[in-house]
Amino acid sequence: MIINTLKSKFLLNSLYNVSIRTRLLIYFLLLVLLPTGIITITAYNISSRIITQRINTSLENDMNTVEANIIKEFQTIDDLSSYIYLNPNLTYILSDTPDSIKAQIFPKSSADIISELSILNKVLENYDFSNLNTTNITPKIYMRDKPEYNSYSFSDKVFDLGRIDTQQWYLSLPYRFKYSVVGLNKIKEDSGHKYTILLAKKLYALKDINISYAGLLTIDIGLDDFNAILENIKPTPDSVTYVIDNNRNINICSDSSALGKNINDIIPAFSSVDLLNEKYGSFNSSINNEAYFIAHKKIESIGWSIINISPRNKLYGILDTFKAVMYMGFFIFFIIGILMSLFLSENIAYPIRRLAKSMNNVQNGNFDNTLDYKRNDEFSYLVDTYNLMIRKIKELIDKLYVSELNKKEAELKSLQAQINPHFLYNTLDSVNWLAIRNNVPDISKMVTSLSDFFRYSLSKGRNIISIADELNQVNSYLSIQQIRFKDKLDFSFDISHEVRNYLTIKLILQPIVENSIIHGIEKTGLKGNIIIKADKKEDLIVISVIDNGAGADIEELNALLEETTRPSKSYGIKNVNDRIKHTFGPDYGIQFIKNEGPGLTVTITFPATNSLDQK
CATH class of the missing domain: 3.30.450.20 (PAS domain)
Known part of the structure; x- marks a missing residue:
């Protein structure tokens, strides 16, 4: 019982944890070299005994x-x-x-x-x-x-x-x-x-x-x-x-x-x-x-x-010569055995490796990578079935994704359509003049910031705006929040000049800043500070939102971004991350990073571009 258990553990830990190609290579080498080695050693021992006797x-x-x-x-x-x-x-x-x-x-x-x-x-x-x-x-x-x-x-x-x-x-x-x-x-x-x-x-x-x-x-x-x-x-x-x-x-x-x-x-x-x-x-x-x-x-x-x-x-000159010949023969058989084993193991493992590579591409979201397998053996049926499965999955994902995207676009446009821009601007302008006439500068500043906030948010119905407009929109939002919190909120911008004219999708910073205030700064009861940085690193735009709030579980927040179902919290940030990936690709989006001191840093990464299709 103990021997069988040890044998099983040894096989699992050593042999079964390597690739199929490696196992096949080991099997073929043992099949070729083991008999050859036994025959060579036996022949040498017999020859040595005979020569010694002579x-x-x-x-x-x-x-x-x-x-x-x-x-x-x-x-x-x-x-x-x-x-x-x-x-x-x-x-x-x-x-x-x-x-x-x-x-x-x-x-x-x-x-x-x-x-x-x-x-x-x-x-x-x-x-x-x-x-x-x-x-x-x-x-x-x-x-x-x-x-x-x-x-x-x-x-x-x-x-x-x-x-x-x-x-x-x-x-x-x-x-x-x-x-x-x-x-x-x-x-x-x-x-x-x-x-x-x-x-x-x-x-x-x-x-x-x-x-x-x-x-x-x-x-x-x-x-x-x-x-x-x-x-x-x-x-x-x-x-x-x-x-x-x-x-x-x-x-x-x-x-x-x-x-x-x-x-x-x-x-x-x-x-x-x-x-x-x-x-x-x-x-x-x-x-x-x-x-x-x-x-x-x-x-x-x-x-x-x-x-x-x-x-x-x-x-023992004859025996040494015979030994050298046997060693040379064994070496030749060894080389031939390795070449044959490599050929056979590669021939069997190649379609499996291609299938595994294709599965990895599918796992990363690439459903256009179908296999072209021209052999007529057992693997052909497996590959054909796999290609059919990938096509069906892609069709289902396309239908679901397009449906969800259309639904979100409809929700956004419906929200924008509910607001009459001209009526809203005129009303806010009237309130601003009343505040100025009655010498109430805080109300004037808040109304002006709110007017700017809505103007940048609506953007005349455009979904693609410049980074400068996106920064102005979040600046208006922070100005309103600063009046609200009085002396308990400070904010600052550290923006590289070269990034302002690059394009982005709108409304990606305001949900993050709002999340920092509500779930970070308000929980501490202390004076909050938000720093927004933007810089160009090679071909990428990197925008960071840094706060000194209460912080959170970084792994949990990053995991929420990868969920396929609608999360119960941080939905706004999840929505921003999905829109970035949809617009720029799966390699871009949001990432949460823990500060050395208090608070969190949220980084937004997307390509630096001057042209984007309006969606």
């Missing part, structure tokens, strides 16, 4: 090849060590241990020692390496309990075991006949140092009954052969391959500066990889703010691991 398979195969070549290299060296080990001269010397009976009966002289060193040195120098891929190897023999060897230095390949028997790598060698891969070894040379991979093999006195431990054979293998193995198998030109030992120290790589370093220092993310239990794995990582694909494989037989680091953008 990359992993390719890298694993490459690492298997590296592993096989390294093991093969070690096996070849082991064969060489076995060949040296089984040399008869070496076997004889190994069996002639210090513990043997012969050695105890016949101690060795210096000549014997030198001869023995010479034989061992020759054994190591004359080994057959025709079946090897390289000659970059250095064999050495360390004989057990041969301290006398230290007195002679003509051989750099034969030593006493005491030289190395305290080193950690020696102490950790297993008790077995098979070779042991010690790891990275640093050899001092005349030109400096060089790194090798050290292999060791324990030697036993095979002719001795006890087969006692007699010495150690070591072989240093140059890194060039191993680097060649790594260089020949590279997924990308910028790929780097490392071979690390079980302590994660780098033993083999093309960059000599990285030799001996811990791989975790180069690839921090590698510290979380379990090399003991994970035979093969891969992951993405960032190194120096660049993305890399890292794969690793364990060499089970020696406990080392192979690590390959490849730039992801080059390794």
